[in-house]
Amino acid sequence: MTVDYTLKAEGFNLFYGEFHALKNLNLSIKRNTVTALIGPSGCGKSTLLRSFNRMNDLIPGVKTEGAIFFDGEDITKETVNLVRLRQKIGMVFQRPNPFPLSIRDNITFGPRVMGEKKSDVLDEIVEDSLKRVGLWEVLKEDLNRNALALSDEQQQRLCIARLLAVKPEIVLMDEPCSALDPIATLRIEELMLELKRRYTVVVVTHNMQQAARVSDETGLMYLGELVEFDKTKKIFTSPSQKITEDYVTGKFG
């Protein structure tokens, strides 16, 4: 059986001006899995995540070398259609950041910028997206309420729903629980496990237990390098690198 990879970095380097932030990364991410990226802060996890949907393009002075393949196409090329790429590879941010609009308008934002106007189609998208993040039953009567009135956890779920509304294949999450309390964190983790049935999830986390709980594979980054990338179980029980062992046992970080 061949393994179905969706994202693949080959000899990937990234520079912020002179600063070499990602060093010769090689990794492959399997479809319909949760992959965790762990490592001390400043080691390049967010940078790598943002490389997957070219969000680093917004930062002046960023240069890359090597390649990242998404479904076989090198997405680091100039010619890549960024709108399409970002529709396929979506991202959820650290802090819940709903727009100060109604719940409905938050979710329809993406489909609408892509030109969807029919209200019955949009209604369907709203229902479907909210169902996928477990908010439909709670909020179906309140779709016109302002999203800022929701709790932090609901806001983060809404942000995920807003992303799912544009039908991505990959969901990138950058420390999505860092603004949430422990119980909300656990529930978002359940959601991640739920999501991987339809999507591929890549999650950056500070929280080692979180990586252990949700991910199938884990990569440890350190000073811009990918030190080790393997099955999560292996990373946490018998890592092959000393740094990994020290990190997962909490000796530094």
Add this chain to the structure above:
Amino acid sequence: MTPRRAEHVAIGLMVSGAFLALAILFFIIAVIMIKGLPHITARFLLDNPMDMGRAGGIFSTIVSTVYLLVVSLVIAIPLGVGTAIYLTEYTEEGKITKIVRFGTECLAGVPSIILGLFGFILFVIKLGFGWSVLSGGISLAIMILPVIIRTSEEAIKSVPQAFRDVNEVLGGSKWQGVTRLVLPNAAPGILTGVILSVGRGIGETAVVIFTLGTSLRTPFSIFDSGRSMAVHFYILAREGISMDNAYATAAVLVFSILIINIFSYYLMHKFVEARR
């Protein structure tokens, strides 16, 4: 003096300063109202001036003022907000933004009498618009442009970067982000700038007298001359035509500024409320 004492003295000074400012404001308003209000009647507002303003009302000057403000805002808002969008969303901080910003600062510092003269020479004479709502509107637009640019820029910058990032993630173009997220969220701030400008424009005389002229007829076409309330007040008072009517005009002016401020405050409140 102990630090504690010094602090008390400083606070005392600051409080009296604040009271002084308030007191002066109230004094001015009181004088104008006491001297002006008794002469304000429905006829004063709805009749045209007669005998140079000695008799009759101020209707044509109200029309001129509103007309002038509308024309200047129609010019200044798109230009100012557009500039602000360009500076904040479409350029890197650098030489160009510095030059444009420096230019706006300079423009803000130009004395209005000079601006009036400039408008007179360029629009009234060279371009042949004559004393007209058009000449006055453009000149006034130039005067308020820096305010609109600066307040819009601040308002746009205060829109969270996360909104732009999410827009990008969801496949929105920059322009879609600007029109769907940045501008709606910056609107209250932009409105504040517009109101400030209206306040400045409504009371401006130097620019207006040179460019709109002083005709007491009601302007219809954009090429008609007119006389704004502020100019009317100035002429009535300076030439001693009628102090009663001068004060009454001033009272109407002050009243309108007050109403505009209260109304805009209310609007902004509504706007912010609606987004809660």
